[in-house]
């Protein structure tokens with residue numbers, strides 16, 4: 001059997017009380033043909049075919065204490081070396097399969113007692129993944145075409161209160177926002193198909209006002225309806241949105257999982273807005289979990305057209321640098337022939353004050369800038385919230401910092 005030379009690569013930050021080279025070899029072994037002890041069948045031929053490999057290891061500063069607990073610590077007094085490690089796997093171990101990719105690059109290795117810290121930083125996938133998965137069907141260009149917005153970000157909001165409004169109340173708010181000139185509105189991720197705001201009734205009520213407005217004003221506002229659910233429900237909800245003339249669906253990607261998102265990505269005839277709620281559990285501790293740069297590639301391949309990246313000066317715990325790195329990653333091509341660009345969505349405590357710093361940090365207008373409280377809590381009402389945000393972005397792009405800083 002001749003080994004296929006095509007390999008998957010993943011970069012990690014590791015922290016370990018053992019020799020980092022040994023720790024990296026343990027990761028590679030555990031995640032491919034090895035286990036805690038040599039087994040007879042792991043022949044040199046089998047290893048040549050199936051073993052993961054340590055491609056590179058760069059020593060970094062040591063930690064002063066272990067970042068993560070270990071029940072039976074090895075070398076309890078340290079030192080805890082840190083290193084950047086690249087591992088590779090033969091593509092043929094798993095084929096071009098996103099769910100199995102996650103098991104290979106991000107499976108049991110989180111639990112290894114040889115590691116007191118492990119973070120997956122980035123990954124590089126063979127072209128077979130580009131062929132096997134849909135990727136975004138609309139991306140930036142398709143979203144701009146559907147909304148008619150060019151040369152500036154899409155100005156958006158989130159229905160607030162997030163939950164509690166009836167379909168008629170939701171539609172009334174949408175009508176007001178359409179009149180105010182908004183480009184994009186999304187359901188909050190907490191709003192799905194509850195008893196007092198059923199999905200079907202909400203879509204019909206909202207699309208009635210969106211279509212009316214489009215007929216009168218010639219501008220169809222993009223509404224990201226939250227279709228999150230089981231796979232059949234998502235397909236059915238998507239079809240309803242499409243049938244009512246809607247132009248976007250939203251899914252909570254951690255809730256529907258990779259298989260759910262892949263199926264939605266294959267089925268969809270509309271842009272898919274990917275809400276990343278739950279992300280904090282995968283990212284918040286610096287010595288554990290994923291960097292967005294690695295993680296978001298899974299969802300882009302699965303079909304995410306819009307990817308949430310938090311926002312500058314957000315209401316959560318993420319640094320501005322991390323937010324901007326994520327947004328730039330979403331706009332960086334994954335494959336030369338299939339870039340899979342996803343439009344970054346800045347959302348979380350956003351107001352007109354963040355327009356200028358966002359523009360300066362990103363240097364691109366290819367984003368959705370979604371302000372829930374930042375528009376709907378405006379003292380002069382939602383229409384004033386929309387026009388202030390639009391003015392802040394226009395001024396930022398035109399270089400007028402004074403107006404862009406207006407609260």
Ligand SMILES: O=C(O)[C@H](O)COP(=O)(O)O
Pocket residue numbers: 158160188189315347348349350370371372373374
């Ligand atoms: O789903 C979202 O993106 C958030 O609910 C944002 O809401 P905010 O703009 O009020 O923080």
Ligand SMILES: [Mg+2]
Pocket residue numbers: 158162188189190
């Ligand atoms: Mg929300």
